[in-house]
Amino acid sequence: MIEAENLTKRYGDRLAVDDLSFTVHPGRVTGFLGPNGAGKSTTMRLLLGLDRPHRGDARIHGRHYRDLHEPLRVVGALLEARAVHTGRSAYNHLRCLAQTQGVGRKRLDEVIELVGLTGVARKRAGGFSLGMGQRLGIAAALLGDPSILILDEPVNGLDPEGIVWIRTLMQRLAAEGRTVFVSSHLMNEMAVTADHLIVIGRGKLIADCSTEEFIERSTEKMVVVRTPEAERLTGLLTAEGATVVPGAEPGAPLTVTHMEAPRVGELAAAEGLVLHELTPRRGSLEAAFMELTRESVEYGDTAGGAAAAAGLDGAAAIPGAVPAQEGKTR
Numbered sequence: 323m324i325e326a327e328n329l330t331k332r333y334g335d336r337l338a339v340d341d342l343s344f345t346v347h348p349g350r351v352t353g354f355l356g357p358n359g360a361g362k363s364t365t366m367r368l369l370l371g372l373d374r375p376h377r378g379d380a381r382i383h384g385r386h387y388r389d390l391h392e393p394l395r396v397v398g399a400l401l402e403a404r405a406v407h408t409g410r411s412a413y414n415h416l417r418c419l420a421q422t423q424g425v426g427r428k429r430l431d432e433v434i435e436l437v438g439l440t441g442v443a444r445k446r447a448g449g450f451s452l453g454m455g456q457r458l459g460i461a462a463a464l465l466g467d468p469s470i471l472i473l474d475e476p477v478n479g480l481d482p483e484g485i486v487w488i489r490t491l492m493q494r495l496a497a498e499g500r501t502v503f504v505s506s507h508l509m510n511e512m513a514v515t516a517d518h519l520i521v522i523g524r525g526k527l528i529a530d531c532s533t534e535e536f537i538e539r540s541t542e543k544m545v546v547v548r549t550p551e552a553e554r555l556t557g558l559l560t561a562e563g564a565t566v567v568p569g570a571e572p573g574a575p576l577t578v579t580h581m582e583a584p585r586v587g588e589l590a591a592a593e594g595l596v597l598h599e600l601t602p603r604r605g606s607l608e609a610a611f612m613e614l615t616r617e618s619v620e621y622g623d624t625a626g627g628a629a630a631a632a633g634l635d636g637a638a639a640i641p642g643a644v645p646a647q648e649g650k651t652r
């Protein structure tokens with residue numbers, strides 16, 4: 323188990339991590355989400371004892387990282403995939419790490435195979451692509467067969483096949499009962515990878531809930547309806563409180579919000595209106611995430627055009643969300 327309690331880290335007058343408390347449980351993948359500069363990497367460094375908090379506490383299995391008996395057998399971390407000796411082969415890089423941890427040759431070979439680097443293990447790590455570097459970093463994290471994995475943006479630089487591979491690997495490691503804590507700024511990727519989400523913005527906690535709850539509450543439900551009698555159906559639905567947006571072209575489907583699909587079908591049937599399609603849909607999760615973290619983005623366009631599409635009222639719409647207060651100015 324990983325526990326952060328009132329973690330606070332300041333760089334000059336910049337609060338990188340602001341009174342952050344959460345618990346990461348074993349047996350599931352926990353996604354750590356937030357826009358660029360939200361404080362994800364800083365939090366991970368604090369958990370690993372690589373930086374000291376100004377206030378608060380970070381504990382792994384109830385202890386500070388520095389007090390763990392064999393830390394690398396307890397926690398495997400991928401923080402900066404490029405942190406390798408570029409002149410060494412992947413194999414030698416891992417062998418050096420294995421020696422410092424008392425990890426044997428068998429485990430070394432196992433891990434190289436697990437991350438799919440067997441064919442290039444004798445090649446210079448400096449010549450590796452970003453994706454291969456990520457695989458090497460993951461191999462290093464897994465060497466000590468740790469019960470906890472802390473991975474900072476492991477998906478960066480991976481091609482679609484690599485993304486599916488890391489997703490499957492993380493889910494398998496969690497299914498084995500390990501604690502998997504993985505950061506990302508990609509909402510859609512985390513939605514299909516993580517069981518639980520911890521969302522931060524400007525160092526503050528915004529949401530701590532299951533991915534299912536997050537999706538359920540943060541994306542607006544809509545119904546796509548195709549009918550040859552669009553005008554009559556629109557009148558019928560709006561009279562009952564639905565919002566109906568016509569398609570861009572004649573004959574294109576209508577998009578209905580504020581009414582569930584069964585009710586749309588019932589109303590149409592009662593009036594004898596023909597429907598050619600009746601499909602419940604969800605709004606974009608990415609747009610919902612952007613809206614949620616809109617006021618806490620560090621860089622870029624904070625107006626968030628896509629955010630408006632989500633139709634959410636910030637943190638208030640999210641289960642487990644922390645009340646906005648000062649956080650609203652994140």
Ligand SMILES: Nc1ncnc2c1ncn2[C@@H]1O[C@H](COP(=O)(O)OP(=O)(O)OP(=O)(O)O)[C@@H](O)[C@H]1O
Pocket residue numbers: 333336337338356357358359360361362363364365507620
């Ligand atoms: N060593 C440092 N010195 C000064 N400021 C820092 C340092 N490390 C981080 N920061 C600042 O702290 C804030 C949080 O940074 P951090 O890297 O933790 O965010 P992040 O969520 O990991 O971002 P990204 O997704 O871009 O990696 C940022 O404003 C960053 O500029």
